[in-house]
Amino acid sequence: MSAPLLRLEEVGMRFSGLQAVDALDFSVDAGKVVGLIGPNGAGKTTVFNMITGVYRPTAGRILWQGRDITGAPPYRVAALGIYRTFQTIRLFSGMTVLENVQAGLHLQTRQQWWQGLLGTPAQRREEVSQVAQVRALLERLELAHCADENATSLSYGLQRRVELARALIASPRLLILDEPAAGLNDQESLELNRTILSIRDGGVTVLLVEHDMNVVMNVTDHIVCINFGRKIAEGTPEQIRNDPKVIEAYLGQDDDDDDWNDESVAGAAASERRAPI
Ligand SMILES: Nc1ncnc2c1ncn2[C@@H]1O[C@H](COP(=O)(O)OP(=O)(O)OP(=O)(O)O)[C@@H](O)[C@H]1O
Ligand SMILES: [Mg+2]
Structure with a gap:
């Protein structure tokens, strides 16, 4: 069997006293949309920053088609065909x-x-x-x-x-999206779903972080859920929405964080049934 497009092996990131990501293992297979989910501060953006060379992992390895690219600088990562968007919009003004x-x-x-x-x-x-x-x-x-x-x-x-x-x-091989639906209204997030699926159908593999469960559950082929930097579950959207550890992580979220309260995992599953894409 050929190597996955991207693989993280026991990857860790420690910021002085804080273990932001801990022994994280997961793979992204070519042609898929993979979701990385987890509560605020779980370590998702840090994972993206390690993959794209912004941070060098303090443990573990990152493999691109089986080749070790751990700690490669951003321009080299981009040259491999790994491109990203950011959690906060970073367009050039003017x-x-x-x-x-x-x-x-x-x-x-x-x-x-x-x-x-x-x-x-x-x-x-x-x-x-x-x-x-x-x-x-x-x-x-x-x-x-x-x-x-x-x-x-x-x-x-x-x-x-x-x-x-x-x-x-x-023309990325792997497109990494950090909360692409943040700030979008319902209609815009539905359009985003269609865009992501058309990107995948055009042959681009997608790895995305997203809090909007209507996006996550509708467009991903595979989901990895992390909490406190560690993987707590992995599987299909169906498996993830029914996983007690995932539900518990969502419910443990602060009350004032409406990302997770309004659209809980189970709630998203219900709304998906009401309004399939
Ligand atoms: N450069 C840094 N220095 C120190 N701590 C950091 C740094 N970057 C992130 N952290 C910490 O690492 C943890 C994970 O942060 P990260 O931004 O990866 O979370 P996240 O899952 O993307 O959260 P959110 O859903 O809010 O975007 C947090 O506790 C954060 O404060
Ligand atoms: Mg983040």
Whole structure:
């Protein structure tokens, strides 16, 4: 059997006194949508930061198609085809939607910086082809109408979509999404579900952190649930929503955290039955 696209083996991250992630094992198989869930502070973003080279794990190994990439810097991780979006939107202000998405292509730009200054024919040809590529993706993500608008002046839902486009334009092998539904209304989160499934059907593997259970339960093929940095359950959405350890972790969440109270695991299961995608 071939190695999974991504594998974490006994991965740990310690911040001075705090064990944020502890002996975490899981795999992401090619062509799947894998969800990483858990209460606030469980260590989810830290896992993403280790995979993408922002943090070097203090224990364990991260394997990409069986190759050890533990501690590889972010530019090398990106060169492998691992791209991400962030929990808080990080678009370039003062730049249009098109320019923001085009920025996601910078690793693939063939021309040298000085050719850009001189405006050589090769550089101009590349620019034209990149813009065409960006416009085609904006069309696909229903963003074409705002291509020339300032990205940070758009609605929250559209900004999240622009972030997704910026990661997708680089033709990722693995797309890592940190709470892509945060701040979205119900309609926008339904649209996000469809977008994620179409990304997967286009051959991109997806690893996502999400608190919105309507997204998690409807789009993932496999879910890993962590709490206090440790894996407490793993399985299909059906297995996860019925797992007592997962339900307990959700119920242990603070009362003022409506992410988990409004849409409990069981509640999401019921709403999924009412409104399948
Ligand atoms: N750079 C850091 N230095 C020290 N502690 C950190 C650092 N980054 C994260 N932590 C701590 O590690 C733990 C896990 O944080 P992390 O952001 O990974 O959680 P999370 O599961 O993404 O939470 P949320 O759902 O709120 O986004 C938290 O206790 C957090 O305070
Ligand atoms: Mg987080």
